[in-house]
Amino acid sequence: MSAYAYIAIGVIACVVFIFLCIGAIRENVCCTVTFIVFMILGIIAQAVLAFLLTNGDHNVGSNLANILDEAWENELKSAGAMSIYESSFECCGRASPQDYIVNDRLPPATCFANGDSKVVENLIAIGCRAKVEHFVTDLLHIFNCLAWVLIVLELLITFIGCGLCNSIRNDRRRSFY
Numbered sequence: 012m013s014a015y016a017y018i019a020i021g022v023i024a025c026v027v028f029i030f031l032c033i034g035a036i037r038e039n040v041c042c043t044v045t046f047i048v049f050m051i052l053g054i055i056a057q058a059v060l061a062f063l064l065t066n067g068d069h070n071v072g073s074n075l076a077n078i079l080d081e082a083w084e085n086e087l088k089s090a091g092a093m094s095i096y097e098s099s100f101e102c103c104g105r106a107s108p109q110d111y112i113v114n115d116r117l118p119p120a121t122c123f124a125n126g127d128s129k130v131v132e133n134l135i136a137i138g139c140r141a142k143v144e145h146f147v148t149d150l151l152h153i154f155n156c157l158a159w160v161l162i163v164l165e166l167l168i169t170f171i172g173c174g175l176c177n178s179i180r181n182d183r184r185r186s187f188y
Contacts, residue, residue, distance in 0.1 A: 016060055017158070024053055024165070031172055040183070043176040050169045054162055061158040064151065076143045079105060087114060093139065097121035100146065102139035110138070 027049040034042030083105040085092035097103055103122035104110035111118045120126045124133040 017057075020053060020057055020060070023049070027053060031168075031175075034179075035175060038179050038182070040176055040179050043172060043179060047169055047172050047176065050165060050172065054165050054169065057158065057162050057165070061155060061162065064158070065155045073144060075147045076140050079140050079143050083110070090116075090119065094119060094121045096139045096143070097135075100139055100142040101135055102137050102142040103135045104138050105140050106138035107136060108134055 027046055030042045030046040030049065033039065034046055079096060082092050082096060093104070097119070098121045101124070103118055108118045108122055111122070118128075118134060120128045122128075122135055123130075124135060127133050
């Protein structure tokens with residue numbers, strides 16, 4: 012949901028930048044002020060969204076890892092449903108390799124480092140749910156950092172827009188002398 016909100020804010024930001032371009036080309040104070048107002052509203056919306064994502068990133072990781080629970084249920088019905096997660100994240104079982112043993116099954120080859128199931132020491136001891144949650148949380152941290160950098164850049168552009176608006180007003184006012 013938050014990704015869609017960021018896409019919507021990005022589209023709105025592109026439209027707002029058109030106001031800045033029109034205001035700069037035509038030296039129109041009204042368009043420049045409209046740009047500044049919309050940018051401030053967009054910055055507030057992005058800051059709220061980034062704040063919510065920064066504080067709720069553990070819940071998002073846990074919710075996305077719920078997909079793994081469905082894959083585990085499918086694994087119990089037919090072998091191989093977890094293999095894509097196990098090979099991608101280098102993990103074994105939902106919580107640990109013990110999940111296979113509890114269900115009277117041996118861990119598959121994807122649960123071993125390099126697929127070598129002959130050496131017991133190659134068994135990967137970390138469960139896939141923890142790996143997926145960690146992966147999603149790391150991605151959200153990167154996303155949140157980029158969101159805050161974008162907010163700072165937009166603030167900088169807004170200040171430049173304020174300077175442009177002030178310059179246009181001063182030029183108009185001075186042209187009457």
